[in-house]
Structures are given as C-alpha cells and as structure tokens.
Amino acid sequence: MSYKRFTLRMKLSDILHTNYFLLPIVHRFDIRYGIGDLSVAEICRERSIDQDFFIEILNIYHDEHYFPEAELLKADVRLIVGYLRKTHAYYVDYLLPSIDSLIHALVESGHAHNSTLGPVASLFDEFSREFRKHIDGEEQQVFPYALSVADAYRGQADGTRPPTGWDGGIRCFEDEHLLMDEKLFDLKNLLIKYIGEPFDVHVCNSIIFEVDRLERDARDHARIEDRILFTAVEQMEKALRGAARA
Amino acid sequence: MNGPRVAIVAADMLAGLGLRTLLFELFGLAASFFSAGSGDTWRELAASDHLLLFCDSATLPELLRRCAESRRKRIVAFGHGEPSDDDVVSLRTDVPPETLLEALDHLLSARLQETLDEPAALTPREIDVLKLLATGRIIKEIADLLHISAHTAISHRKNISEKLGIKTVSGLTVYATIHGYVSSEGIL
Numbered sequence: 001m002s003y004k005r006f007t008l009r010m011k012l013s014d015i016l017h018t019n020y021f022l023l024p025i026v027h028r029f030d031i032r033y034g035i036g037d038l039s040v041a042e043i044c045r046e047r048s049i050d051q052d053f054f055i056e057i058l059n060i061y062h063d064e065h066y067f068p069e070a071e072l073l074k075a076d077v078r079l080i081v082g083y084l085r086k087t088h089a090y091y092v093d094y095l096l097p098s099i100d101s102l103i104h105a106l107v108e109s110g111h112a113h114n115s116t117l118g119p120v121a122s123l124f125d126e127f128s129r130e131f132r133k134h135i136d137g138e139e140q141q142v143f144p145y146a147l148s149v150a151d152a153y154r155g156q157a158d159g160t161r162p163p164t165g166w167d168g169g170i171r172c173f174e175d176e177h178l179l180m181d182e183k184l185f186d187l188k189n190l191l192i193k194y195i196g197e198p199f200d201v202h203v204c205n206s207i208i209f210e211v212d213r214l215e216r217d218a219r220d221h222a223r224i225e226d227r228i229l230f231t232a233v234e235q236m237e238k239a240l241r242g243a244a245r246a
Numbered sequence: 247m248n249g250p251r252v253a254i255v256a257a258d259m260l261a262g263l264g265l266r267t268l269l270f271e272l273f274g275l276a277a278s279f280f281s282a283g284s285g286d287t288w289r290e291l292a293a294s295d296h297l298l299l300f301c302d303s304a305t306l307p308e309l310l311r312r313c314a315e316s317r318r319k320r321i322v323a324f325g326h327g328e329p330s331d332d333d334v335v336s337l338r339t340d341v342p343p344e345t346l347l348e349a350l351d352h353l354l355s356a357r358l359q360e361t362l363d364e365p366a367a368l369t370p371r372e373i374d375v376l377k378l379l380a381t382g383r384i385i386k387e388i389a390d391l392l393h394i395s396a397h398t399a400i401s402h403r404k405n406i407s408e409k410l411g412i413k414t415v416s417g418l419t420v421y422a423t424i425h426g427y428v429s430s431e432g433i434l
Contacts, residue, residue, distance in 0.1 A: 065279060119423040123416055182293065186417030193411065194424050227286075 005066070006058050008041040008051055015040070015058060021213065025061050028086035029054060053079055061220050072228045073235075077150040080229050081143045087221050088135045095214050096128050102207045109200035116196045120187065127183045134180070138225075142173045146233045153236040170233040181222075184215040255291065255309060256302040257282040261339075265300060265324065272347070273354055288312055295411070298357055300324055306334070314404065322353065368409060373427060375402040379415055380422035 006015050012035050016022055029049050040058075044051035053075045060066055072080075103124050107117045149170070188208050195204075252275050256262030262279050269275040278294075280287040282305040291299075292312070299317075301309050303325030310331055313321065318333040326340040335357070337349060368376065371392075378388045389399040412418050422428045 116424045119420040123420045126416055182413040183416060186412045186414050186420075189411050190417060190420055190424070194421060196424075 006040070006055055006062065008044075008055055009039050011037055012040050012043055013037065019062050021216075022058055022061060024090055024217075025057060028083060028090065050075065050079055053083075057083065057224075060223070064216075064220075067223060067227070069227055069231070072224070073232055075228070075232075077146055077229065077232055077236075080224065080232070081146060084221065084225060084229065085139070085143065087217065088139060091214065091218070092132065092135060095210065095217075096131065099124065099207060099210045099214065100128060102203055102210060106199055106203045106207060109203055110198055114196060114198055116194070117199060120190055120195060123183070123187055123190070127180070127187065130183075131180060138173075142170075145173070146170065146229055149233050149236050149240070152240055169237050170230050173230075181215060181219060184211055184218075187211055188215075251295070251297045252277040252300070253280060253291070253294065253296045253298075254278070254300040255280040255282055255287060255305055256300075257304040258302050261302055261324075268350070273351075275354070282308070295408070296320060298322060298354075300337070303327070306331070310334075322357075368406060372402050372406050372409075375399060376406055376418060376422050377427050379403065379406075380419040380428045 006018075012026070012031070016026065029047075031043060031047065031049075035043060038046070040055055041051055043049070044054055052071070056068055056071055060068070060072075103121050107114075107121050110117045188211055191204055191208060252269065254262050254265055254269075254277050256265075256279075259281060262281070266277050266279050269277050277300070278296075280291060282302075297320060299309075299320050300322045301324070303323055306321075306323045309321065310318070315333075318331070319335075321334045322337050323331075323334050324337040324339050326338065328336050328338070335353065337346075337353060339346060341349075374392060375388055378391060383391070385396055385399045385403065388394075389396045392399070394402075406418065407413050410418070410421055412421055419428070
C-alpha cells in the first residue's frame with residue numbers, strides 16, 4: 001500500500017523494480033529492455049512519447065485507487081486510442097494464447113482421469129471467444145468512431161460535417177466490461193475451490209497468476225475506456241451538437 | 247471481488263483513509279476504500295463481495311438503499327452515536343482511542359470469524375434452481391417449473407452465488423457439471 005507517485009525525474013529502471021507488472025505497460029509505448037539509467041522524461045524525449053500521459057498510465061496501473069480523471073482527459077484522443085489498441089494486441093497476441101496453452105497443459109496433466117478440468121477449460125474458451133469479439137467490436141466500431149468525432153471536433157472551425165452514427169453517440173457502445181471481470185474471477189475461484197485431482201499444481205498456479213494479471217490489466221483498460229475515452233468523446237459530441245444548433 | 251474482502255465507503259475521505267490505515271497498521275487487513283462521492287463506487291461495490299463493509303454515518307442511508315438485505319449484516323457504520331438501522335453494527339468514534347481500538351478488535355475477531363464460518367452447503371431447493379440455471383433456463387422458467395415466484399427464484403439465485411462465490415451463469419454451470427448435478431445431455 002503505497003501512495004508514492006512516480007515522477008518524470010525518476011529513473012525508469014527504478015520504477016520497474018518497484019513493480020515488475022509495469023513491464024508490459026512500458027512495452028506498449030515501444031520501450032523495451034536495455035534502458036540504462038535514463039529518467040522517464042529523458043526516455044520520453046528521446047522517443048517522442050507524451051511524458052504526462054505515460055507517467056499517469058504508470059501511476060494508475062500501479063495504484064488502483066489513483067485515477068486523475070482531469071489530467072487524463074487532457075490527452076489527445078489519438079494517444080488514448082493508440083494505447084488501448086496496444087493493450088488489445090497484448091491480450092490477443094500474447095495473454096489469451098498463453099493462458100489457453102496453460103489450460104490445455106492442465107487438462108492434459110489430468111491424463112483423462114480428471115473430469116473436473118474439462119468444464120473449466122470450456123469456461124475459459126467461452127470467455128476467450130466473448131473477449132475477442134468484444135475487442136473486435138471496439139477495434140472495428142468504437143475506436144474509428146471516437147477518432148472521427150475527434151477529427152470533426154478539430155475541424156469544427158472549417159465546418160466539417162459530424163461523422164455518421166452520430167445520433168446515439170459514444171455511450172451507445174458502452175458494454176459488458178463488468179461481466180468479463182466476473183467470469184475471470186469465477187474461473188480462479190472454481191480452480192481454487194472446486195477442481196479435483198489429479199492435475200499439475202504448478203501449471204494451475206501459473207493459470208491463476210496469468211488470469212489475475214489479465215483481470216487486473218483488463219480492469220485498468222476498462223477504466224481508461226469508460227472514464228477517459230468515452231468521457232472525452234462525449235464532451236466533444238456535446239460541443240459539436242451545440243455548434244450545430246448555433 | 248479480488249484481493250481484500252474488507253471495504254470502506256465514506257463521504258469523509260480523511261475518516262475513510264484513516265480507518266484504512268488503522269486496519270492495515272494494527273490488524274494487517276488491506277481494505278479497499280471507496281469514495282462515496284465517486285460515480286463508480288456503487289457499481290463497483292455491487293459487483294464485489296465483501297465480508298465486512300465499513301461505512302460512515304453520512305453514507306449509511308444511501309448504502310442501505312442500494313444494498314441487498316442479505317448483505318446488511320455485513321455493514322459496520324462508524325461515526326458519532328448509534329445508527330438508525332437495527333441490522334447494522336455500530337462503531338462509535340466519539341469515544342477515547344483505547345475504547346475505539348478495543349471495540350474494533352472485538353468486532354473484527356467476532357465478525358470475520360463468523361462470516362468465514364458461514365456454511366457453504368446448498369439446500370435441496372437451491373440445488374434444484376442450480377440444475378435449471380445450468381441447463382440454460384431463465385428465472386421466469388425456473389419459477390414456473392418449481393411453482394415459486396420469480397422473486398423467490400431470484401433470491402435462491404443470489405444465495406447460491408453467495409454461498410459458492412461464483413457470480414456468472416457460466417461459472418455456476420461449470421460448478422454444476424463438476425459436481426455431477428448436470429451432464430452434457432442435461433439434468434441428471
């Protein structure tokens with residue numbers, strides 16, 4: 001339980017040693033290993049990363065009770081969408097396949113003598129299918145719409161027309177983040193409380209760790225989406241509607 | 247739902263965070279803090295399953311309005327004087343520090359033990375409801391089939407979830423399959 005916030009002057013390596021779960025977050029900004037002793041500000045300058053956005057993303061991920069809504073709302077929508085797309089790629093390309101292969105390994109470790117593992121595997125399959133569909137919907141509909149609203153907003157002075165799909169607004173796309181969360185919790189709980197022998201306990205531990213990581217990451221992702229992206233777009237929608245009426 | 251199962255919801259940030267520090271420093275309990283002024287608080291609280299929920303007296307009326315009756319006994323109201331609701335345990339803060347700590351200690355040991363010991367066994371009726379849920383029936387169908395009201399069916403559904411710690415229908419279906427209440431062909 002720490003209330004200490006990361007700052008731009010801190011060495012990024014020190015920050016990462018505080019919390020190794022920040023590594024995938026940092027990678028989403030195309031910062032990889034071999035960062036030496038550079039401070040956050042220096043790395044951001046070197047790589048043209050928006051330093052204020054970057055440091056807030058690290059802080060909110062590190063402390064789930066911290067959420068500087070007003071600060072984050074200052075960020076460019078293109079920046080937010082870019083970050084959210086990278087997190088989607090992390091889930092789809094790495095985390096979901098990784099959990100999937102662990103679950104297969106778990107089922108195999110039961111040597112067909114454990115009928116309790118199959119149902120758990122199908123729960124994850126179901127979750128994975130729904131989650132991918134949800135991500136796909138955001139990539140295909142929500143993000144392009146958000147970007148087009150931002151474009152219209154910036155071009156307002158030139159009289160750019162509002163984008164199509166205008167009537168409902170961004171909140172039309174608000175969805176089932178909460179249910180996703182619950183399924184992941186159920187999965188962990190079913191493993192901990194209800195599965196029977198035999199199975200490989202180390203594989204099972206890894207599944208819990210990875211599912212927990214996904215749950216935490218996805219919760220953070222949903223916070224940024226619901227409270228920052230959607231709010232920012234909603235404010236622009238209102239301003240555009242006001243301008244259209246005037 | 248994840249991590250600490252003790253939560254604090256308060257309009258007074260200082261009191262809420264102070265209580266959180268106290269619980270952590272003196273009792274080793276990592277409680278989640280929810281600000282009563284934040285829009286997400288009620289949504290997040292509804293989705294979580296806490297053994298104990300501390301709440302300041304200013305927030306109590308709203309919490310009681312939004313809280314399921316079965317969960318009321320988990321609420322501890324803190325502040326000056328006694329709370330108006332009988333279901334709710336009170337923690338008076340207008341007392342000397344040692345009295346407050348003693349009361350807190352007493353309350354935590356009694357309450358946490360009691361809630362941890364809650365029996366998890368499902369009643370035969372709950373098992374009937376679980377089997378039907380696991381085969382894809384919706385609440386109205388379950389109510390019709392078991393000749394009970396929809397309200398009663400919903401209340402069974404809530405109790406099953408609370409006892410098992412499983413919230414989604416998909417999760418309950420897995421539980422029912424693991425325990426042999428249903429097979430892939432349907433109800434056994």
